[in-house]
Amino acid sequence: MSGGGIQQGPDLKVMFSPRSITIVGVSNDPGKLSGKPFHFLQRYGYQGDIYLVNPRYRQIDGVRCYENVAKVPRQADLAIISLPAAAVPQALEECAEQGIKAAVILSSGFAEVGEKGQELEDRIREIATRYRMAICGPNCAGFINVTEKVTASFVQALEYGELYPGPVSFVGQSGALGTAIMAVAARDLIGFNFWVSTGNEAVLTFADYVSFVIEQEDTRVVIGYMEDARNGEALKQAAYRALELGKPVAILKAGRSEMGAKAAASHTGALAGSDKVYDAVFRQAGIIRAHDVEQLLDLAVICSSPRQPEKPRVAVATISGGAGIVIADACEEFGLQLAKFAPETIQALQEILPPFAAINNPVDLTTSLLLYPDLLTRSMRAMLVDPGVDNLLIFLSLQYSKAEELARNIAEVATGSSKPVVVSWMGMPREALSILRDTHIPAFTDPTRAVKAMALLVDYNRRRELYLKLNSKYKVAPTHSSNQAAAKEIIKNSRISGKGVIPEFAAKQLLRAYDVPVPRGIMVKDEDELAQVEDKITFPVVTKVVSPDIVHKTDAGAVILGLDSVVKMKEAYRRITMRAREYNPDAYIQGVLVEEMAGSGIEVIIGIKQDRRFGPVVTVGLGGVFVEVFKDVSLRPAPVTEQEAREMLQELRAYPLLLGIRGSEPGDINELVKVVSRVSHMALDLKNEIAELDINPLIVYPDRYGVMAVDAVVILQKESHEGAVPDSYHN
């Protein structure tokens, strides 16, 4: 069953900016969940028309209440439904018949409660498909369009304070956590544009909302809480589009641990797939992964500024030498650098600051700042003009009596510069925060958190730049039609033999079809054929049994190395076939593979696996203990560009071994990178056929000497999925 997705074309614009709203199942008690949306719409001053539906009332707060949807005299843009689950499908159908194109279903009691609820949810999906309706939920807390005061939600955060508009949009798979985030954000003066609780995502999924909000002018950054991507491909597409637009998407993906994944499964039935794959997808598509709730909000703060940190060199102005050291530590830990000042900058600072102040970066303004607040602005200007300075980070504490003056001064200098100025202010007074927020100066309390947020943005912008340079990879997925045809033929033949495993010989043919180097080899089916082998191959050779029933050839004793004559090959042939039969009397023995011996080099393992959310995933790691003991593996969803393949290798802890250690030569990384990328294209082309691939080992020779896949095995999908609709989220 196919899930939602923007390709079905429901109109999210109508949903998020309705000119009129029908509330179905409204209560006259604003203390009840079903009473809150109406209450909030009125309280926050929604400007459109509101129609109420509930047979139990004639009016609420002077607004007429209709018996059912059909009785509502005008067609609204949006329906808010908070009926008991069982009554929802019919009400939805009535809305649809009236021409309503969007609905928020706040009710629970659907897929999350089991089979019966699942049936109700299926009906909702069916109605939505039939009428091309945009549906938020069910089992959600609704959404808020802050700018237009559409409070289609019952969230507690709306009980307090006011809607504070701003450049942040939130999309979340937990209504309760979402409301907590909104409330904390409001207290910290972080303004929102859209806020969405996605619920069961029967129709619209997380990715659809992200796709929508990033296109809205007022949204500068998206923050999200996610347990399960559901539609992996749509998420990637949305993320790539956001990269193009330069609107950062930061997501707290929960369930990263085994215990967390279990809790997530019990929370929303999320079966999210491997968390490591999420890490890889996020890296690939430029989604910033927030570690925790606070960091998500920190990212909202730093991304809200029109001047985002893009490069790593940081100048630090601090009123505490100690804090300067804490900041220096954090810079190094998170991958930023302390800027090295030009001589002119040092001279300028010497003229500005008292003689006992440290002029190295971090610059200690000392407590003199208490007496002379212009020390800060003058120092800021001196540092910001230095071409070696990419960003300026200020550390302050207290300063209550001068807080407003300082904040205003900072804002004045910062908005006059194209370089990002970030403030960390321990015990920051509210007036100062307010000034800094209004002028879009990222302001934090803890200095380490400020550095971390800056570092995440610098990394994001580095990825983004690379992505833009490589020109929208996701649009131009390379195809290899000739290779594909050859490969599919090989797979077809293997399927005919009725086995789920493609053994070495055919697996290597498959690799060859994708230009992955394999040793020269010939399969012989008869001892006498060996006489002709001599002319086609160079000694020494290795001989191995070829049988789909014997995967562990070495265990069977069916591999013999280092043969350098026809006589020895013949002897080996006899011994191998004999041992293979002893090992598995029922084995179908196709023949014996005679292959040139591959020289030694660095052993690498390349694999393909299938992820339930993101499809084929390529893994790479070093042989020996590295993959098996240290789990030192890097992975990415296919396809993988050469640039990404290089990044994958750099992520390996064992990467130095590829660079050459203790005088050993560096490996041919350029060829390795090409092969990883080719394997990834194979993974994508043959995703409906190949369940798993293992190249183990691939020998990496010294630089310019290439690589060679020495052994490989392919496990096929149970049946070809060719032509099947990709599974989206219902398994």
Next chain:
Amino acid sequence: MSGGGIQQGPDLKVMFSPRSITIVGVSNDPGKLSGKPFHFLQRYGYQGDIYLVNPRYRQIDGVRCYENVAKVPRQADLAIISLPAAAVPQALEECAEQGIKAAVILSSGFAEVGEKGQELEDRIREIATRYRMAICGPNCAGFINVTEKVTASFVQALEYGELYPGPVSFVGQSGALGTAIMAVAARDLIGFNFWVSTGNEAVLTFADYVSFVIEQEDTRVVIGYMEDARNGEALKQAAYRALELGKPVAILKAGRSEMGAKAAASHTGALAGSDKVYDAVFRQAGIIRAHDVEQLLDLAVICSSPRQPEKPRVAVATISGGAGIVIADACEEFGLQLAKFAPETIQALQEILPPFAAINNPVDLTTSLLLYPDLLTRSMRAMLVDPGVDNLLIFLSLQYSKAEELARNIAEVATGSSKPVVVSWMGMPREALSILRDTHIPAFTDPTRAVKAMALLVDYNRRRELYLKLNSKYKVAPTHSSNQAAAKEIIKNSRISGKGVIPEFAAKQLLRAYDVPVPRGIMVKDEDELAQVEDKITFPVVTKVVSPDIVHKTDAGAVILGLDSVVKMKEAYRRITMRAREYNPDAYIQGVLVEEMAGSGIEVIIGIKQDRRFGPVVTVGLGGVFVEVFKDVSLRPAPVTEQEAREMLQELRAYPLLLGIRGSEPGDINELVKVVSRVSHMALDLKNEIAELDINPLIVYPDRYGVMAVDAVVILQKESHEGAVPDSYHN
């Protein structure tokens, strides 16, 4: 020159609880640093007598002002000095002559400004030693005894609000960061007992203050900011004492990175030694290392409670399923476990909670809590009686209208249980925070930070328990007098040869003196001696040159392996001596070492290095790429118990190799652990002789087959430091 230290016996009690104070160099302007202490003492209501000294005034605020210290009619307990640096020594001497036993020197212009300041600081130290004075500073922000309102400080934090007494004492090497911490803590309702800015530590060092505050009844936890331990041994002793008392010491040690260390050197001239050694010392002595300022305060919060998390199993009650998953992730990441509920607990919860609530841990109370606040208390009780639950973590958000009620309910249940209850409350209202602080319930806003703080305490308490069980290791440092004597003889003989290096043969004798197994071997000085070797040794053997001038024997070709007859040994002898002479014609060749060949096994490297703050440090790692490429090394200051040695091994990423992988046998970890401990005792016994030791490799055989040091080299200290006063901080 010897630094301060509690052994000199200045009385910190007099300093921190003075019955009277003389302020030398007082200003009548409370806006000036020299005017603030008097202003604060009056403002906060210090109960003792105050005498003022400044020839420029006759009185300030109605308090008489004397021309100089000698004129003050009564001897005070404490002097607060804020004169220009050059005038300080004389004033201090006058104070001392009057019998004043303690002084805070707030003035700057000492060691931090260079040679001239260093001279002034030396004079201060000399006076302090002569009169046994306790001196805080110079170049510090002073100290505060919150309980007794002794505000011997000029810190900005005192300008605002009031002193909030509590169980936290702070000791810090940055006055400005310390004041920021105090201010933020006050805003978060975290109360203090003592607050100290240590300054240049001319007399009293960081460790002295820690030693003092942990003995004070009102102090339950010490938080510190440190750049340089200065007196490493004193810090360890203070930490061990704190472990005994069960008062956690949490320190933010800055300068952990290269950039940070550089910034620290420029801040206070701190040359702190290797940060990795701090990590090891902290682990060894049970100091909790805070990663950043926020975490330091989080630790203050969790340690302030009389019920500290000690065991890892956590029950979670949450009003957000999403937050429950975030918490589950954090638990796994930081080493806690989600408790598994007993059937009775599940049954009890089923009766309490609505049918749609998740009864797995984390327990989702759902938004029903909004309507029925007693759901929380009843669930809490059910979980707290479960023997499988060690701690309870509650997640709340908002709940503004019910906040006080909820907080009071939580406090009631929590204080009635012996198990720690921790609250994380996003958007926690101040009234709730206030109730929770007053009842010592650790309360945080961010759930991940709550988990991290709990995990740090669980780890702390595990270490503490182990320490108490192993019964105060630091008191009973084992001595090996016979071994020591033998070892010193070997070193003496090596020194006579005039070389700074002890080559393999003697180095192995040294190891043997400490019961570190080495292969049986005989040194021969003459080819003919080889005939007699046959009876004493088992073939095959290896022969190696013995020369203090040839450290890299293999490079010289002066090692020949696998000899199994006298004839072959003789041939090898000739070849080795020839090659050695070719390699280094001036080399003094002592002879040729004939040694039994050691079988193969897991190769380990054990080393000794000297740290400038903590003395001899033992390192251990695996051979091959692990130490050299991956820097996978674990270290501890000597001495190291067997338990600690085991922990060192467990910290290695390559540890699984010792446990045996892919069917290989596990190594003899028990013997390895003993050898690491023995080497550490050697390091301590011979710390004045040995600069560096390298055992490379030590072969670890399969379990119960022992270990063997196959090669070793020792580099001696330039001269024996025997009898020298240990360098404390003046280099």
